[in-house]
Amino acid sequence: SQTIHQWPATLVQPVGSPLSLECTVEGTSNPNLYWYRQAAGRGLQLLFYSVGIGQISSEVPQNLSASRPQDRQFILSSKKLLLSDSGFYLCAWSDGTGNYGYTFGSGTRLTVV
Amino acid sequence: AQTVTQSQPEMSVQEAETVTLSCTYDTSENNYYLFWYKQPPSRQMILVIRQEAYKQQNATENRFSVNFQKAAKSFSLKISDSQLGDTAMYFCAFMRGNFNKFYFGSGTKLNVKP
Numbered sequence: 188s189q190t191i192h193q194w195p196a197t198l199v200q201p202v203g204s205p206l207s208l209e210c211t212v213e214g215t216s217n218p219n220l221y222w223y224r225q226a227a228g229r230g231l232q233l234l235f236y237s238v239g240i241g242q243i244s245s246e247v248p249q250n251l252s253a254s255r256p257q258d259r260q261f262i263l264s265s266k267k268l269l270l271s272d273s274g275f276y277l278c279a280w281s282d283g284t285g286n287y288g289y290t291f292g293s294g295t296r297l298t299v300v
Numbered sequence: 301a302q303t304v305t306q307s308q309p310e311m312s313v314q315e316a317e318t319v320t321l322s323c324t325y326d327t328s329e330n331n332y333y334l335f336w337y338k339q340p341p342s343r344q345m346i347l348v349i350r351q352e353a354y355k356q357q358n359a360t361e362n363r364f365s366v367n368f369q370k371a372a373k374s375f376s377l378k379i380s381d382s383q384l385g386d387t388a389m390y391f392c393a394f395m396r397g398n399f400n401k402f403y404f405g406s407g408t409k410l411n412v413k414p
Contacts, residue, residue: 219400221402225343228409229406229407230391230404230405230406230407231391231404233401233402236401238400275343277345279345281400283400284400286333286352287347287350288333288335288337288347288350288393288395289345289347289402290347291344291345293342293343293344294343294344296343
C-alpha cells in the first residue's frame with residue numbers, strides 16, 4: 188500500500204534562518220507531488236506541484252522554493268524565513284490521474300519567531 | 301479560472317441529527333471531479349467522498365452523501381446521524397478532468413454537539 192511521510196511535525200525557526208521540509212512517498216512510482224500551506228483557520232493554498240523528477244511548478248510568488256531530487260521525494264525550502272512563512276504545511280501525492288483524490292501527509296506546523 | 305465557494309464558515313449540529321454543508325464552484329469545463337475532505341483537530345486531511353461530473357447518480361459513503369447539481373454547479377455534503385467524531389473542518393475541492401490539480405474552498409467548520 189502507498190504511504191506518505193512528512194517531517195518534521197513541528198518546527199520553530201528564527202526569522203532569517205533556512206528551512207527544509209521533506210516529504211517522501213512509498214509504494215508507488217512517478218507520483219504527482221504537491222505542497223500546500225494552510226494559515227490558521229483558513230483554506231489550503233497550493234504552493235508547488237511536480238509531475239516528475241526535476242519538474243517544479245510554482246503557483247504563487249513567495250519566499251519559498253521546492254525541489255524533487257528523486258521520484259518520490261519532494262522538498263520545500265527557504266534560504267531566509269519571514270514571519271509570514273508561519274503556517275501549517277501539507278504535502279500530498281496523487282497517482283497522476285487524480286481520479287482518487289489526493290493523499291495527504293500529516294503536516295508540519297512551522298512557527299517563525 | 302476555477303473557483304470553489306463554501307459560504308458557511310461555521311455550522312453546528314446536534315449529535316444524531318442531519319446536517320448539509322454547501323459548496324458551489326465555477327468552471328467552464330465539462331469533465332471534472334469533485335471531492336469533500338475532512339480535517340479533524342489532528343489536521344490530517346481525510347478524503348470523505350468523491351463525485352465524477354459525468355455521473356448523474358449522487359455518490360454515497362455510509363452516512364455521507366452528496367447532492368450534485370451540475371447545471372447549478374452545486375455540490376453539497378449531507379451527513380446523516382451526526383457523530384461527535386464528525387467534528388472537523390470540511391473542505392470542498394474541484395479537479396479538472398485533464399489536469400491533476402485541486403482547487404479548494406475556504407472550508408466549513410462543523411461542530412457536533414452532544
